[in-house]
Amino acid sequence: MSLNLRFRTKSGLTALATASLLAGFAGAATTVLAASQPDKPVIGGTLVYLDQQAHTNLYPPAGGFYPNGGVLNQITDKLTHQNPETLEIEPWIAESWTVNADATEYTFKIRPGVTFSDGTPLDANAVAKNYDIFGLGNKALKLPVSEVINNYDRSEVIGARTVKFYFKKPSPGFLQGTSVIGSGLVSLATLSLSYEELGDATKIIGSGPFVVTGEKLGRELTLAARKDYNWGPAKLAHQGRAYLDAIKIIVTPEDSVRIGALLAGQADYIRQIQAYDEKQVEAQAYQIYAPSTRGVNNSVVFRPDNPLVSDVRVRRALLNATNADEIVTTLFSSNYPKATSIIAKTAQGYVDLSSKLTYDVAKAKTLLDEAGWRVGTNGIRQKDGQQLVLAAYESPPQPQNKETLQLVAQQWGKVGVKLNVLAGDAGSKTVDSLDPLKTAVAPGMVGRADPDVIKSQYYPTNRNVLLQKGGNSDKVKTFLDDKLNTLLDNLASEPDRAKRLAIVGDVQSYVLDQAYVIPIFEEPQAFAVAPYVKGVAFEAVGRPSFYNVWLAPR
Amino acid sequence: MSRYLIGRIGQAVIVLWAAFTVSFILLQALPGDAILIKFLNPELGLGPEQIADIRASYAVDTPIWTQYAHSLGNFLTGNFGYSVHAGVPVSHVLLANLPSTLRLATFGFLIAALLAVAISFLSTLIGFSWIRAVIQSLPALFISVPVFWLGIMLIQIFSFQLKLIPVINPGEWEALILPVAALALPISAPLAQVLMRNIDHVLTEPFVAVARAKGATRSWVLWRHVTRNALLPTLTIAGILFGELLAGAVVTEAVFGLNGIGSVTQQAVGNQDIAVLQAIVVFSATAFVIINLVVDLLYPVFDPRLRSKREASA
Numbered sequence: 001m002s003l004n005l006r007f008r009t010k011s012g013l014t015a016l017a018t019a020s021l022l023a024g025f026a027g028a029a030t031t032v033l034a035a036s037q038p039d040k041p042v043i044g045g046t047l048v049y050l051d052q053q054a055h056t057n058l059y060p061p062a063g064g065f066y067p068n069g070g071v072l073n074q075i076t077d078k079l080t081h082q083n084p085e086t087l088e089i090e091p092w093i094a095e096s097w098t099v100n101a102d103a104t105e106y107t108f109k110i111r112p113g114v115t116f117s118d119g120t121p122l123d124a125n126a127v128a129k130n131y132d133i134f135g136l137g138n139k140a141l142k143l144p145v146s147e148v149i150n151n152y153d154r155s156e157v158i159g160a161r162t163v164k165f166y167f168k169k170p171s172p173g174f175l176q177g178t179s180v181i182g183s184g185l186v187s188l189a190t191l192s193l194s195y196e197e198l199g200d201a202t203k204i205i206g207s208g209p210f211v212v213t214g215e216k217l218g219r220e221l222t223l224a225a226r227k228d229y230n231w232g233p234a235k236l237a238h239q240g241r242a243y244l245d246a247i248k249i250i251v252t253p254e255d256s257v258r259i260g261a262l263l264a265g266q267a268d269y270i271r272q273i274q275a276y277d278e279k280q281v282e283a284q285a286y287q288i289y290a291p292s293t294r295g296v297n298n299s300v301v302f303r304p305d306n307p308l309v310s311d312v313r314v315r316r317a318l319l320n321a322t323n324a325d326e327i328v329t330t331l332f333s334s335n336y337p338k339a340t341s342i343i344a345k346t347a348q349g350y351v352d353l354s355s356k357l358t359y360d361v362a363k364a365k366t367l368l369d370e371a372g373w374r375v376g377t378n379g380i381r382q383k384d385g386q387q388l389v390l391a392a393y394e395s396p397p398q399p400q401n402k403e404t405l406q407l408v409a410q411q412w413g414k415v416g417v418k419l420n421v422l423a424g425d426a427g428s429k430t431v432d433s434l435d436p437l438k439t440a441v442a443p444g445m446v447g448r449a450d451p452d453v454i455k456s457q458y459y460p461t462n463r464n465v466l467l468q469k470g471g472n473s474d475k476v477k478t479f480l481d482d483k484l485n486t487l488l489d490n491l492a493s494e495p496d497r498a499k500r501l502a503i504v505g506d507v508q509s510y511v512l513d514q515a516y517v518i519p520i521f522e523e524p525q526a527f528a529v530a531p532y533v534k535g536v537a538f539e540a541v542g543r544p545s546f547y548n549v550w551l552a553p554r
Numbered sequence: 555m556s557r558y559l560i561g562r563i564g565q566a567v568i569v570l571w572a573a574f575t576v577s578f579i580l581l582q583a584l585p586g587d588a589i590l591i592k593f594l595n596p597e598l599g600l601g602p603e604q605i606a607d608i609r610a611s612y613a614v615d616t617p618i619w620t621q622y623a624h625s626l627g628n629f630l631t632g633n634f635g636y637s638v639h640a641g642v643p644v645s646h647v648l649l650a651n652l653p654s655t656l657r658l659a660t661f662g663f664l665i666a667a668l669l670a671v672a673i674s675f676l677s678t679l680i681g682f683s684w685i686r687a688v689i690q691s692l693p694a695l696f697i698s699v700p701v702f703w704l705g706i707m708l709i710q711i712f713s714f715q716l717k718l719i720p721v722i723n724p725g726e727w728e729a730l731i732l733p734v735a736a737l738a739l740p741i742s743a744p745l746a747q748v749l750m751r752n753i754d755h756v757l758t759e760p761f762v763a764v765a766r767a768k769g770a771t772r773s774w775v776l777w778r779h780v781t782r783n784a785l786l787p788t789l790t791i792a793g794i795l796f797g798e799l800l801a802g803a804v805v806t807e808a809v810f811g812l813n814g815i816g817s818v819t820q821q822a823v824g825n826q827d828i829a830v831l832q833a834i835v836v837f838s839a840t841a842f843v844i845i846n847l848v849v850d851l852l853y854p855v856f857d858p859r860l861r862s863k864r865e866a867s868a
Contacts, residue, residue, distance in 0.1 A: 199640055219813050250722055252811050260714040300845040426827045427586025
């Protein structure tokens with residue numbers, strides 16, 4: 001498949017070779033042979049998909065959460081389609097578009113004949129109403145602004161099939177922003193609902209290849225194919241309705257139950273498989289797909305407002321004390337490449353900064369000594385009567401995050417720094433995570449195939465992982481990095497592509513020079529799929545698309 | 555009798571009020587709240603002013619006594635509030651999930667009771683001492699098995715290895731078999747232990763020897779004379795085990811991916827959805843009180859001596 005889909009075919013290839021040898025006994029090898037005829041899709045059947053978590057809210061801009069994205073990607077269409085291999089933006093609901101020179105005006109020509117599943121037309125007016133809400137939010141309905149849309153001003157409907165968007169400042173990331181999960185188009189009826197009501201999947205009316213037909217809240221979702229669907233992304237080979245008749249999305253929180261059900265033939269496709277389970281899945285000729293999330297790498301992030309880590313030498317020392325190689329080889333598999341910058345290799349504007357990410361215990365110790373932290377009698381470094389003891393909450397949605405942090409804690413222990421890994425209830429975690437004094441360190445990652453993702457992660461009014469002043473936390477006293485924020489602002493508003501990518505490089509270097517984060521690995525989304533499931537595809541940041549999926553005879 | 559009943563109902567009201575108040579205080583004392591947890595999610599990218607607006611609309615920052623009076627008043631009128639996380643009224647959440655938990659708990663309890671009776675009878679009736687020893691050790695085994703482990707083992711063996719019962723997409727009744735087994739085994743244990751002890755005790759009573767001397771068979775004596783007497787303390791335990799049943803349902807529903815009050819509780823704890831938790835606490839306390847009241851009222855049915863005592867005192 002794509003370059004970025006690091007799924008392993010070793011066992012599949014062996015099986016194929018065996019199958020060719022046994023060609024005479026075709027009957028015994030039908031399943032395997034079907035794999036060599038991927039061009040003859042079968043229509044019909046129900047795909048059973050197991051997710052680890054239930055969806056929370058299906059307001060499209062909340063689609064970043066993987067369980068939400070897994071649903072939204074099937075039931076909504078986007079203005080444009082980002083080719084997951086080339087990352088080019090291609091036509092979908094928009095047939096064509098024009099952008100002015102400074103990226104402040106975007107005009108889209110809408111494809112004719114597209115309807116939402118409630119029968120209302122998906123026309124220029126509907127698109128304009130969607131983006132007015134995504135771009136500006138709606139206070140009365142409690143709908144927040146989409147994090148992928150920067151500097152939005154207003155829309156203008158120019159005829160039934162043409163819509164124009166205006167921006168207050170250049171918004172070069174907008175075109176890619178129209179292709180992401182968070183920009184799924186929904187009907188006017190859905191847009192009139194308040195945020196709280198959008199937890200009910202049956203109320204999300206999209207124009208996608210599937211429609212929600214049943215929901216057991218928090219447990220199960222049934223999607224049925226729309227027979228009249230005829231507006232898939234223009235450049236896809238597959239046009240017309242989806243191959244599957246239906247999809248059952250079943251929430252199965254237990255890891256062992258998901259994998260057992262897949263291998264026992266009770267499920268066809270599962271999300272979130274841990275690295276240590278990959279072998280048993282592959283041993284039975286099932287496939288692991290680990291599409292990259294192409295965003296900000298899985299990292300350990302500092303909160304410099306905390307005086308313990310406000311000194312860049314301390315942060316740099318901890319960066320040097322962290323052995324990412326050991327973490328990746330001990331806990332993960334080849335599907336989790338070691339990070340070589342703050343963003344993934346497959347992300348746009350990536351620069352290889354592995355020279356800044358060296359593991360060097362001696363250097364770490366020297367830096368800590370220089371910063372005035374001396375090893376005390378208990379082995380923990382101290383300065384002015386204070387011990388260098390830090391704390392971080394584990395983040396359960398990230399793969400083996402607790403184990404990762406514990407290994408980091410062991411590594412830091414070798415240079416005399418103690419890291420306490422906390423697993424609190426949701427309430428304490430939410431409150432403490434906003435207080436730099438309580439959590440000097442936090443795990444973090446975010447996926448999106450546009451450089452704007454970097455701004456999303458660090459900017460004070462976005463995710464604000466560094467906890468800068470002026471963001472979502474009122475506990476921050478002084479920390480504000482104007483240089484970083486200026487870089488991020490420029491990144492989000494530089495219309496020239498080459499210049500924009502240069503800024504992406506500058507941000508990567510700056511963040512690592514300041515040692516604000518310690519990148520650990522490039523996070524994939526790991527799926528396991530039964531061998532008879534064909535046409536497996538993912539959007540650019542690893543959410544499954546079932547439009548092209550079909551079930552070969554077992 | 556009616557005075558007794560009125561007294562008991564009065565006690566029940568006090569217990570319910572106490573359950574409401576204590577749970578209210580404990581839930582308020584927790585750091586954070588459902589609104590923080592839901593809306594501070596960085597994925598939403600809400601600014602501090604937007605969050606302040608949302609908090610104001612949910613009135614979470616009003617003084618605690620106002621909130622207490624408000625929610626107590628609402629509870630009394632049958633309004634359980636609004637689930638911040640699910641975005642629907644709490645009564646909806648409870649009504650949608652109650653039937654499945656009720657079914658699971660009822661069957662779980664029935665099977666547990668049957669199992670307990672079977673174990674106790676067999677351990678008394680079977681002649682071979684080594685078989686008796688094995689049977690008598692079963693409750694100790696059952697009680698030490700964690701429900702989640704048992705659930706996963708049952709799934710692995712009966713669903714994934716033997717492929718007898720699917721856990722994904724099972725039929726309505728098929729779906730109950732393994733969860734009921736997982737729930738019933740640990741609960742049967744204390745019942746069986748109490749029942750076995752009481753049977754042993756009652757068997758030493760003189761009237762048993764008299765009945766045997768009159769020519770009654772061992773099983774007749776066990777059934778007609780011993781069981782009725784041995785059942786009373788077991789009934790008390792059964793009432794108390796209701797709490798265990800609810801706790802077991804939380805784990806069982808999570809492992810088997812079932813809908814129900816148990817999984818709602820789990821999610822509500824995770825999201826600190828206070829309105830839902832408050833309703834579940836009051837609901838559980840009500841059920842607990844009612845079950846124990848029923849158990850109390852059943853005593854005279856099984857033991858005529860109590861009947862006459864109560865009538866005399868009334």
